[in-house]
Amino acid sequence: MNALRRHRDLARIWDSPPGWRGALASVNHSQLGIRLILTAFIFFLIGGILAMLIRAQLATPGSAFAGPDVYNQLFTMHGSIMMFLFAIPMFEGFAIYMLPKMLGSRDFAFPRITAYGWWCYLFGGSLLIIAMLAGLAPDSGWFMYTPLSSKPYSPGINSDFWLLGITFVEISAIVTAVDIVVSILKVRAPGMSLDKMPLFAWYMLVTAGMMLIGFPPLILGSVLLELERAFGWPFFDAARGGDSLLWQHLFWLFGHPEVYIIFLPAAGVISTILPVMARTKILGYGWIVGAILALGFLSFGLWVHHMFTVGIPHMALAFFSAASTLVAIPTAVQIFAWIGTLWSGRPQLRMPMLYLIGFFVTFVMGGLTGVMVAVVPFDWQAHDSAFVTAHLHYVLVGGFVFPMFAAAYYWLAHFTGRQRQYRLGTLAFWLIFVGFNMTFFLMHLVGLLGQPRRIDTYPEGIGWTFYNLLSSVGSFVLAFGIALFVIDISLQFFHAPRSRRNPWRAGTLEWGMSLPPPSYNIGSIPHVESRDPLEDDPRLAHRLAAGKGYLSEPRRGWRETMAVDIVTGRADHILVVPGNTMLPIVTALVTGAFFVLMLLKFYWLTPLPLAGMAWLGWRWAAALGRKEDVGPLPIRGEETALTHAEVEDPPGWWGSAFLLAADATFFGALLFGYAYLWTIAPNWPPPRLMEASLLTLGLGLLGAGVASAARHRPAAQREGLGLAGTAAMLIALTLSAFFAPPPTEHAYNAALGVMFGYAGFHVFVALLAQLFVLRRRRAGYHSAARRAEPRIAQLWTDYAAGVTAIVLTASHVPALMA
Amino acid sequence: MNMIVRLLAGLTLWAAAFSLIYAMEGAACALEWHQLSFGPLNAARTLLVGLWILSLLALAYLSWSFWPRARMGGTLDRVAFGAALAGLAAAAYTGMPTATLSLCL
Numbered sequence: 001m002n003a004l005r006r007h008r009d010l011a012r013i014w015d016s017p018p019g020w021r022g023a024l025a026s027v028n029h030s031q032l033g034i035r036l037i038l039t040a041f042i043f044f045l046i047g048g049i050l051a052m053l054i055r056a057q058l059a060t061p062g063s064a065f066a067g068p069d070v071y072n073q074l075f076t077m078h079g080s081i082m083m084f085l086f087a088i089p090m091f092e093g094f095a096i097y098m099l100p101k102m103l104g105s106r107d108f109a110f111p112r113i114t115a116y117g118w119w120c121y122l123f124g125g126s127l128l129i130i131a132m133l134a135g136l137a138p139d140s141g142w143f144m145y146t147p148l149s150s151k152p153y154s155p156g157i158n159s160d161f162w163l164l165g166i167t168f169v170e171i172s173a174i175v176t177a178v179d180i181v182v183s184i185l186k187v188r189a190p191g192m193s194l195d196k197m198p199l200f201a202w203y204m205l206v207t208a209g210m211m212l213i214g215f216p217p218l219i220l221g222s223v224l225l226e227l228e229r230a231f232g233w234p235f236f237d238a239a240r241g242g243d244s245l246l247w248q249h250l251f252w253l254f255g256h257p258e259v260y261i262i263f264l265p266a267a268g269v270i271s272t273i274l275p276v277m278a279r280t281k282i283l284g285y286g287w288i289v290g291a292i293l294a295l296g297f298l299s300f301g302l303w304v305h306h307m308f309t310v311g312i313p314h315m316a317l318a319f320f321s322a323a324s325t326l327v328a329i330p331t332a333v334q335i336f337a338w339i340g341t342l343w344s345g346r347p348q349l350r351m352p353m354l355y356l357i358g359f360f361v362t363f364v365m366g367g368l369t370g371v372m373v374a375v376v377p378f379d380w381q382a383h384d385s386a387f388v389t390a391h392l393h394y395v396l397v398g399g400f401v402f403p404m405f406a407a408a409y410y411w412l413a414h415f416t417g418r419q420r421q422y423r424l425g426t427l428a429f430w431l432i433f434v435g436f437n438m439t440f441f442l443m444h445l446v447g448l449l450g451q452p453r454r455i456d457t458y459p460e461g462i463g464w465t466f467y468n469l470l471s472s473v474g475s476f477v478l479a480f481g482i483a484l485f486v487i488d489i490s491l492q493f494f495h496a497p498r499s500r501r502n503p504w505r506a507g508t509l510e511w512g513m514s515l516p517p518p519s520y521n522i523g524s525i526p527h528v529e530s531r532d533p534l535e536d537d538p539r540l541a542h543r544l545a546a547g548k549g550y551l552s553e554p555r556r557g558w559r560e561t562m563a564v565d566i567v568t569g570r571a572d573h574i575l576v577v578p579g580n581t582m583l584p585i586v587t588a589l590v591t592g593a594f595f596v597l598m599l600l601k602f603y604w605l606t607p608l609p610l611a612g613m614a615w616l617g618w619r620w621a622a623a624l625g626r627k628e629d630v631g632p633l634p635i636r637g638e639e640t641a642l643t644h645a646e647v648e649d650p651p652g653w654w655g656s657a658f659l660l661a662a663d664a665t666f667f668g669a670l671l672f673g674y675a676y677l678w679t680i681a682p683n684w685p686p687p688r689l690m691e692a693s694l695l696t697l698g699l700g701l702l703g704a705g706v707a708s709a710a711r712h713r714p715a716a717q718r719e720g721l722g723l724a725g726t727a728a729m730l731i732a733l734t735l736s737a738f739f740a741p742p743p744t745e746h747a748y749n750a751a752l753g754v755m756f757g758y759a760g761f762h763v764f765v766a767l768l769a770q771l772f773v774l775r776r777r778r779a780g781y782h783s784a785a786r787r788a789e790p791r792i793a794q795l796w797t798d799y800a801a802g803v804t805a806i807v808l809t810a811s812h813v814p815a816l817m818a
Numbered sequence: 819m820n821m822i823v824r825l826l827a828g829l830t831l832w833a834a835a836f837s838l839i840y841a842m843e844g845a846a847c848a849l850e851w852h853q854l855s856f857g858p859l860n861a862a863r864t865l866l867v868g869l870w871i872l873s874l875l876a877l878a879y880l881s882w883s884f885w886p887r888a889r890m891g892g893t894l895d896r897v898a899f900g901a902a903l904a905g906l907a908a909a910a911y912t913g914m915p916t917a918t919l920s921l922c923l
Contacts (some may be wrong), residue, residue: 122876168823193895194821194894195893286894286896286897286900287891287900289893289897290896290897290900290901290904293825293826293829293897293901294829294901294904294908296829297829297830297832297833297905298829298908300833301833301908313843313845313847313921313922313923314919314920314923315915315916315919315920315921315922315923316840316843316844318914318915318919319836319839319840319843319912319913319915321912322911322912322915323836323908323912325910326908326912330904346888507888566822567821567822569892609888675841676844678846679844679848679849680844680848
């Protein structure tokens, strides 16, 4: 087969249909990545306009530009948009577009999930923007501290928009993180062992892992606060056994790792671009991988440094102060590796490099003030002042925005197929760099002079006016710079000449394809021998287009890519991914309907979208699978491999495992909240405990044991025992919930209510999974070779069994002992 | 998969020890264990310092057990060893307050 014929055949299989129907049904990772990037950039511009309004208000003392009510909405929406709707989706979009290309694959592991994540993000983000346009935007600050955000102090719908809208967007983040982790671990070019992976993939692997652990506590906090606001379940109300500090713990368990979740992908961009700009290889690959891992872990030990002033014992403060200073070390390892790379190479001052220099200056300053606020006595002085605002902008703009602008110029040819021609970008950089430093450096000073953050005005004659005025001027210079950047990039799209392949002479695989890339990325999949495949073989792109790699012959209309062994990168099986479908957008709409009904307080209607999601979940799984064994198929020359449906642990199993890991973090945070309230919160013990029953506890534990142990039985027995065990769990949980005291009375009762609800939900999911497997087996979808579906269902059943056992023990045993 | 476990082992152990020590510090103060004593030893201090030393021993053993592979193996074996050492250093530094600072103030 010649290259043109191969291109036509692959394009027929992988292209999205034209028109609006194709746009709605597309699951192509390149299209979805670009959509995410563009949408995130639009949100960035909206957040930037809000920032200019904030600076306009603060430019002069006693300003009447925006009243306090509007101002509260401005700074809340600015923070929320930049953190949740810009930074995270921007790097997700970039990763979705770029990772498969860098890893030498044709798509992500779960294309429909990629599309579902995009739609959830779009709908959830739109909810927040609609709220703002309606004058109902959240106004309690982007970290929504209770009791300010609780019903008595924020009675309107504003906070509900935040809680429900952000949770909707977080669903997108979680499913995308699962997609990224599994794709990096399993869907790479054969030969690409872990230690040959591009550094960007390492950064994204750790980032996505952190998202799976870091986001669930925030989702839990949002659920609990919404339950308190909507139904009066008092998790954060001290008078009824709640504690407002629980919100702070849950929020910052997410919030501090979030800083690194934003920084690490940008650091991945730097580690990719910098050696190319320096015309050498990255120095200290292993050191950088170690530093990424260390950052991923250490960043979870810092959350209390946002709470140094709330009255926590000194020893605990010292734990977190120590961890906060410690995290500077792996960050510095990377900085020194980058400096060493520049030192050992021959750097050239091209546009991406200019932004990288901007990054170095800005981020190092942000890091140094970070070490300052990590020290408790200094933090007590600077807490909640403009100094902290300046610090976080130096870290986040320096650590994310500058590298992403570098990325925009470095990979522009990849997206557009055109080379940079106009020179507006240099002027834009200097305006951005000078404007940024003028705005935020002065905030350090005015913060040290005592200006609190988030004030809508200040009196004349206390020495803040000059700094604020200059800061505001700087912010407008910055805005002009951003506007020029937009114009510069837009010009490349429409007027620049076509780019040649691999214009930077880089070594990574994303440049081994035509620009812009076709929907299937590469005509055949390479066998990777080193970390810089294109440097080893500059003609690799032509050889792949000519079919000299894996899966060069399209067959059966399947969308095929290679899956590998996680560590060694040995070719493992053929992954056949699903094609275009309306399921993602329909599922996202039904998910959105649930959140909108909650927002409008039509609680009695919410079972409808929940039932719809269960039905769609069924359809989602039922669209896959085959009724016959295919056996080994040729992949390259004489080599053969099975398809994913006939291997022990296909990507679907891994996806479930990682989703359950995030789920387990949610559950762990819930147990932490329960234990925290029990030991720390005022007004405990509760007025009465639940009516415990040994019989109910025994029934639930027995059911959990039977459902889990059923795995060792033949299929028919396994299904029967699984269903019986699951039914027993459901009965025990229902009885427990029935005999629990009303959840509005005390935080203890409310915590029990959530735990029973959580376990009940998972038992219901396990029941659905078992019924699905039963039906599929009878329809002929399972065989000795095709056994992945029962294994995945068993995973969910085991999780439900474990959760039920823990919930029943944690609820009944204390009451029995009392 | 063993390689993934080795890469994550040292820092996971640090995270577990850090969380446990922080949780025990909270529980000890809430339950007023700092008012109890075992002979000359304060109960809360003994518990916290004991957990700290245990975590150091466990991480030191882990680092030692990873050393032969790090010496002979590839990049990732060296990263796993380095991560275990980083876990040990982090545990030593972040746990030090258990021995030096006042309790429950």
